Amino acid sequence: MLKKKLSHLKVGPSNEKLADISQCISDLSCLKKTLESSLCMEKFQVLKNDDIWQPTLILGGKVDDGQAFSSTEDDGQVLTVLSFRSIEEAISMANSSKQGLAASVWSENLCLINEVVRKLKVTNIWINGTYGTTAANVTFTPLKGSGVGNFGGVEGFFELLSPYDAFIPKAENDSDKNISSAIGAAKKGQECWGKISKIKKKLLLLAKLKDLLNKHFSSNAEDYYSIIYRYFNGRDSSFATTQSGFDLVSYQEPRGVVAVGNIQDKHAIYVTVRALYEGNAVISQHWIAKELGPLLPDGVLKYIPDTAEATRAVESHNDVQVFFGSWNAEMLPPSHVTDSSNIQSILEEEFYNKVSVVKNVWCDVGKSSLCNFGE
Known part of the structure; x- marks a missing residue:
């Protein structure tokens, strides 16, 4: 069936309306060489x-985790079919991919589908025959090598808004510590923290924050407290709807580990609270982490020293998904993290978009759900 389908696909330029798939722009000779050297059962x-x-x-063999064509120089339209011995192995193989935009799950077992959907590290999942369904009002959030930011939906709209200016504080030197250990603890803590319900996280954070805000901002603590409470009860992109005969469920998932530099009090507190509320673990150079961290479960909020060495270590660590910091024209934003946000050029509403991703799950509800008037 797959061979027959591939035989009828029309390949052409991206602007050709009759083409089923865009033609590859990579070096053709390099692609052919890679294909010839791949070890598999059948090509x-x-x-x-x-x-x-x-x-x-490409069918089976030693095509390890679908990575026969993995480098940027060898990007080609290749479908790899691999067998697996257990559901855990299948999920591990899927999550080992360098891409994270979309996946398709095929099964008649609804409970199994729900389990796999939750564990897949992608943001758009099609169930059975819904593959390729999209809508302009639905947010797509690329993960890993698929890209950064958002496109489509409300989150994609915020990507087009203009930034505002903010004060850039000066960092003070401090003794360096084991950043990798802190990030490792944060990653482990996030796995448990992300499973706690939002109502429990909200009650815990509000209870711990109130005394800290009164201690440091006695004159305007209520202003901070009311804004944070508004964040907890603000908009939520989670929804369920029907798009042209397909059930669509969209909900928020945490990014993972979020890093916060020693930025302005207002921004540091808002970003930290929002990130924690969405289920992320946070490592921060701001005092809020030093005082609030010990009051929360282990690893959820870690303080790291405010040094250039510590900042560089965070920027280059593969387990940090988002970095909120301040850099001037002479400084480059972090290169390894999934999303690097200069606090000067981010709107307050975007804090929400940067610390979470939108996961879309599409499911076919059958042709009987469609009304064909006049037929």
């Missing part, structure tokens, strides 16, 4: 006379 590619890479099917 299938439609042979045509033109110099255009055709969609390719």
Whole structure:
């Protein structure tokens, strides 16, 4: 069936309306060399006379976790089919991919589908025959090598808004500590923290924050407290709807580990609270982490020293998904983290978008759900 489908696909330029799939822009000779050297049970590619890479099917063998074509130089339309011995192995193979935009789950077992959907590290999941369904009002959040930011939906709209200016504080030197250990503890703590319900997280954070805000901001503590409470009860992108015969469930998932630099009090507190509320673990150079961290479960909020060495260690760590900091024109934003946000150029409403991702789950509800008037 797959071979027959690939045989009928039309490959063409991205602006060609009759094309089923865009043609590859990578070096054709490099792609052919990679295909010839791959170890597998079977390779299938439609042979045509033109110099255009055709969609390719690779079956089994030693195509480790679907990474036969993994480098940026060898990007080609390749479908890899691998067998698995258990559901855990299948999920592990899927999550080992360098991409994280979308996946498709095929099964008649609803309970199994729900389990797999929760564990897949992608943000758009199609169930059975819904593959490829999209809508302009639905947010897509690329993960890992698929990209950064958001497109579509409300979150995508915020990507187009103008920034505002903010004060950039000066960092003070402090003794360096084991940043990798702190990030490792945060990653472990996030796995448990993310499973706690939002109502429990809200009650815990509000109870611990009230005394700290009164201690440090006695004159305007209520202003901070009311804004934070508004964040807890603000908008939520989670919803369920029907799109052209497909059930769509969209809900928020935490990014993972969020890093916060020694930025202005207002921004540091808001970002930290919002990130924690969405289920992330936070490592921070701000005093709020030093005082609030010990009051929360282990690893959920970690303080790290405010030094250039510590900042560089955080920026280059693969387990940090988001970094909120302040850098001037002479400084480059972090390169390794999934999303690097200069606090100067981010709207308050965007704190919400940066610390969470929108996961979309599409499910076919059958043709009987459609009304064909006049037929």
